[in-house]
């Protein structure tokens with residue numbers, strides 16, 4: 001079974017996907033973490049953002065996701081980079097990196113390999129459209145920009161990062177625009193995905209809608 005959850009930043013994908021994976025006893029894969037890990041590596045090694053230079057760099061690195069104490073940790077060449085991939089620097093560059101064909105192709109191969117041996121829930125931008133067009137279930141989560149910025153600000157503040165909602169809102173808006181307008185695997189709802197506007201819903205309510213749909217299956 002493959003469950004695809006797509007949507008823009010702050011729409012609640014990862015929170016819902018994590019919870020659902022636990023309830024169903026299947027693997028959760030945060031595909032955004034892979035794009036972030038590559039972005040971190042490119043910044044860290046001062047790699048020029050051309051498709052050729054990035055392709056060359058991708059031949060030298062490994063990105064793996066592992067569940068440790070119930071949470072997903074991201075490893076770059078065996079080093080845990082779960083904190084580093086969430087910095088402002090990575091967040092502001094990740095959407096540009098995600099437009100590169102070399103990056104998308106590299107990650108696509110890995111995404112399909114995990115699915116060969118596991119039932120899973122994967123969240124991202126193109127999971128239901130490009131990565132797994134034949135996924136068992138597809139959901140597309142949305143929420144107003146204001147609400148998404150509020151959620152992301154709260155999440156950052158809870159992690160001890162002092163950031164203003166207005167700054168987060170601008171960052172999300174910019175990233176959404178790039179993610180939706182790129183020619184390769186843009187952020188868009190698969191025609192057969194169930195769309196859920198989560199603006200006025202709690203995590204439990206969204207979780208329950210998805211869980212009920214999957215259970216009826």
Ligand code: CDP
Nearest residue numbers: 009010031032033035094095098124125126
């Ligand atoms: O958690 P958040 O919504 O901030 O984003 P993320 O899931 O960590 O993804 C970070 C970025 O990676 C997105 O803004 C996209 O540019 C890119 N991404 C993508 O292009 N395709 C995916 N399947 C997942 C992420």
